Amino acid sequence: MERSPSHAKLDGRGEEPTAQATYEMDERYDPKTIEPKWQQDWERTNLYLTREEPGRPKFYVLEMFPYPSGAGLSVGHLHNYVPCDVVGRYKRMAGFNVLHAMGWDAFGLPAENEALLKQSHPTETVPRYAANFKHQLKISGCAYDWTREINSSSPEYYKWTQWFFLMLYKRGLAYRALGSQWWCDQCRTILANEQVVNGCCWRHTNTPVSKKDLEQWYIRITAYADRLLEDLDSIDWPEPIKLMQRNWIGRSEGAELAFPVTGHPGKEVRFFTTRPDTVFGVSFMVLAPEHPLVAEITTAENRAAVERYVSEARRQSEIERMSTVKEKTGVFTGAYARNLFTNKDIPIWIADYVLMGYGTGAIMAAPGQDQRDYEFARQYGLEIPRVTAPQDGSTPPDERAFTELGVAINSGFLNGMKTADAIKAVCRYAEDKKIGKPTISYRIRDWLISRQRYWGSPIPMIYCKGACGIVPVPDEQLPVRLPTMKEYQPSGTGRSPLANVPEFVNTTCPKCGGPAERETDTLDGFACSSWYFLRFASPHEDKVPFDRKAVDYWLPVDLYVGGAEHAVMHLLYARMWTKVMYDAGMIGFKEPFPVLRNQGMVWAADGQKMSKSKGNVVTPDAMIEKYGADALRLWELFMGPFDEPTNWNEDGVAGTERYLGRVWTMVRRYVGAGAPEGNPNAETLKRAHKTIRTVTDHIERLRFNTAVATMMDQLNYLARLKPEEAGRFAIESYVLMLAPMAPHACEEMWRALGHGTSIHLEPWPRFDPELTREETVTVVVQVNGKVRDRLEIAVGTAEDEVRAMALASENVKKHLGGKEPRKVIYVPDKLLSIVA
RNA sequence: GCCCGGGUGGCGAAAUCGGUAGACGCAAGGGACUUAAAAUCCCUCGGGGGCAACCCCAUGCCGGUUCGAGUCCGGCCCCGGGCACCA
Known part of the structure; x- marks a missing residue:
């Protein structure tokens, strides 16, 4: 933050404030008259068209574009849109060219299903619902560049x-x-x-x-699995979301090997394992019921049982198959494979715990070292060889598989090797003998x-x-x-x-x-949402999907905000498409959303999900009607941390409306007193500058709730002062800071303060660090860890002096009880801790 | 079962480089203004004790480290979310 003189006008832009207010402020704060007036004015003057002014940095703030449902927006949706709007407005004031646009994720099943239900047609419902969303966003005072509105179901887009x-x-x-x-x-x-x-x-x-x-x-998408995984390290996303993507991709290293099927020349069972070091302990194999080999190798006497099992497994729904603590089941095929390491023939079973969709749909079973194989072996009386021993020489447990890393035993040429070395040795051996190779397997499909x-x-x-x-x-x-x-x-x-x-x-x-x-x-x-963020940069381009220059300028997205429910679908697909475009040389970045945040869910007052069927939906329309958009916005910000869930509480909106009324009264008094330059004392000046520092910091860090709290705190201070004691700097910087959060009220007050142009074109107020510096601080005195006194001292007072003051304190003396301090810890300008 | 979050007043929450716990607001109670009400303004507001100065207890529970723990460590309990035989 640069320094700026506290008393001068805030910036060179805009007009010199006139002493005479050109606007009369109503006695009462009345959002109903103010809000529509300014919404129309902003639209008329194209205030929120995207600008690309040279010399300014760019900022692209984006919310996950919504599916426009017939239910309309609830106050829960605004918990995403309002904070983003505040960021966009703040960044614009802070000197950025801002891209903030909105569109409709209109194709897809929800829209179709909803239209079917209403016996209507999506070509009719989608535009109608989108128009309603747009209206709701407008009356909420959200500043989008509507000339960039997109609709994924329009031919211009889906082309x-x-x-x-x-x-x-x-x-x-x-x-x-x-x-x-x-x-x-x-x-x-x-x-x-x-x-x-x-x-x-x-x-x-x-x-x-x-x-x-x-x-x-x-x-x-599997072709991009590795890059989707690796590049997670380079992006600033909530860790839980990254973790969910990592788990979804599910990379695991191991080896792919193949054992020949005995009596079927040329046929082999190929399988993936993460523990090739346990091959000497493989006493049977298991195929997924759907495995193509099953039909070929099953012997005549086992055929009936196998077919029965396969058809049962196929009939089972996934939910049954995943049901908890299910006993392991399976059937012997009658066929054997040759374990090429032990040279023993081992039985081939089928079981539903082996999934056709992962790896090769077949496993080697090492029951001594894998818990699932162990349970299966126990169930069917199969051999359980032990081929890994604990490193410390202790005996492995008998009643379960020993799955930890250790030392190879009963394993031929691997004996004595640590697990990691044994894995490498088996891979090398397999490659030499051409029976397998090291492989990386993914869960993602x-x-x-x-x-x-x-x-x-x-x-x-x-x-x-x-x-x-x-x-x-x-x-x-x-x-x-x-x-x-x-x-x-x-x-x-x-x-x-x-x-x-x-x-x-x-x-x-x-x-x-x-x-x-x-x-x-x-x-x-x-598919639609995998590239829409590029479209906003040049929404009307019709020769190419996007204008390269516009995308180079605006992308990647500087702040992307949406619900955590899109952790693995939308966010994975969009990342993949971006990488493909990068590979094709179409764009110059590999990640579309370097910074992602998830807004917290807003539950209904009853703690349940807001839904029409439960009848607990609160609409912004109703809140705006009752309290005004600015009050609603402030409450959305103030309710709690933006990224944490919370329950809706309408009383809070009444509270923020009350707050706005108090701001109104303060500004009105100031204007009524002739908007004096004023003669603020050092304390007032310091508070004004500190407020700018704190609020700026909180908005930057998306801590909107504490930003609002700081504003309220400062109001409590300023409202007690006479207009000339507060002075222009404190009042005007206050209104400026509030402008992104309560844009309508602040526009009205700004004009009343004598300005001829919109507050939303004004620069963000600056603070002078020099003026935020404290002269005195409170030092806490502790005796044996408990606070016994507080001292007002000049900043930088020497320890000796503070110690002397502390020891002179009556209460400190009392708690020392005449004892000599054994130890004294001093944290400069903060705390003095005496141990007696 | 495993992996992430999170448990602070009546409520939403502040304070996390270990240093005054409860900022800010909601609700509640009391008061002023008013014929009255609404609105507004002022005061009180974690629990307990005390006339007061002050003292004790208190950040899910139990223990530990430290001069000092909401914050760090170990063990547990509860709530929310994710994954669920991934070889």
Whole structure:
């Protein structure tokens, strides 16, 4: 912060304040008249258009763009938007070019489902709901550049979503595959793995998902797994979110090995293990029930049992399969594999605790060293060899697997090696003998992006009936427009409603001109949100998805704020697309959101989730009607820490409205006294400067609740002073600091203070560090750890002097009881601790 | 079960480089103004004791380190969130 003389006008910009107020302030603070007036004025004067003034740094503040639902915004949503608005307004005053825009995440299942429920059409409901959201944001005084409004369901936008899909395809990152996929009966569509929560659909937490085999489009996010993991270290995100991404990616190092199936020449069981050092302890193998090898190797006498088990496992929903403390179950296939390390034949079982989707869908079972294998071996009476011993020479426990690291025993050439060395030795051996190699395995799977639903961006692909196969729609034919359909209900058969529109489906092959059919699935809504943050930089660009220069200027996002519920879906996909664009040379940064914060959830007053069905939703409209937007905004900020959850309490809004009324009264008195320059004393000056320092710091650190508290504290001080005692600097800097938080009231007061231009164009007040310095401080005197006195001393008083003062204190003497101090600790200007 | 957060007055919360616990506000009580009410303003407000000066107790519980612990360490309890056989 630069120094500035306290008495001079605040900055060279704007007019010299006139002594005569040009505005009459009403006696009572009345938000109902002030707020609409200024909202209209700001709009008329284009106050919040994005500026790119040279010589100023840029700041891009972004909230996760909302799906505009029919329920409208609640006061909970504003707990995200208001703080971001304050940051945007503050940064603008602090000399930044600010980009703050809003758009609608309008494609996707929620919009479609809601329209179906209301027996309406999303092309009608989406604009209507979005208009309502926009209205609510406007009456809340949020300063967005509405000329940059975007809508992911408009052809101008989804043209580029399709374009990005094609780019991924051309880079080998989009592919079609047949797979057994999660299906939600309520959504009537396929879900990505991330969208399955506790075996249920993420939107319908009471609807267990089931599996369906369908040919689908996938995005090869696994190709970026390592980079998505590594780059987490370079970004400033809440640690829990990073951790969730790390866990989701689930990197583990180990080896992939293969054992031949006895009696089936050429057939082998390939498997991944993180503990290759335990191979000598492998006494059986387990395949996932869905493993393709199962049908080939199962012996005649075991076939019936195996088939029964497989069909049962397939029928089980995920929720059953994951149910807690389930006993291990499995069936022997009758086949054996050769453990190439022990040269023994070991039985091959199938069991549902081995998942087809992870690793190779097969494991080597080392029951002595793995608890799950141990339980399985116990259950079926299989051998449990011990091949790792504790490092300290103690005996390993008998009643469980010894899973810790240690020293290899009963392990041929590994004997005596520490686990880490043994792992390396096995890898080397496996590579020499060509039976395996070191491998890294990931939990993350590719992103399934197809949806069998109407309300989404059509996937721009064509299937040639001739010889061309799958052909991407040429860029110049984009967008593939979503046809208007009256009846767009999902069929439930697994086919998209678009399949029922022959004019859409039937087309010609872009390559050979012969007959062809279009892909009828639509893109997952998360495709839209994987690049929208780029679009705000040049929202009307129609030749390319974004203007490179605009993106180079504005991106990456300086502050991204949204709910923690997007920890692994949206935030992972958006990061991946960004990296792909970086690789394609389209952008110059690898991470879209270097700084992320999660706003805390606002629960209803009853502690429950705000929902229409519970009838506990509080709307900003109602609060604004009752208390005004500025009071609502202040309470959103003051309620509690911005990133922590809290319960709604309407009484608080009444409190902040009362506060604004007191500010109003103070300014009105000051204006009424002729807005004097004043003659503030040192204390008043110091308080004014310290308030600027503290409030600035708190806003920078997103500590809005304490910023408001500091403002209230300062009001309590200033309100007791006569206008000339307060003086112009204290009053005007106060109103300026309040302006981002209570923009309407402050605009009104600013004009009344004699300024002809908007307060929101004014520079942020500066403080003089020299004037914030304290001359005296309170030093706490402790005797045996308890506070016994407080001393007012001059800053920097010598220890001897402080000690003498302390020892002279009656209360200190009393508690010393005549004893000599054994030890004295002095923390300069803070505390003197006497041990007797 | 494992991994993250978090437990401070009647309530929302401040204070975390170890140094005055409860700033700021809400609610409550008392008072002023008013014919009255609303609004506004003033006072009190963690618990206990004392006329007072002051004293004792108190940041989920138990222990530890320290001159000094809401803050650090160990063990537990409760609440919220995430993951859930990942080989």
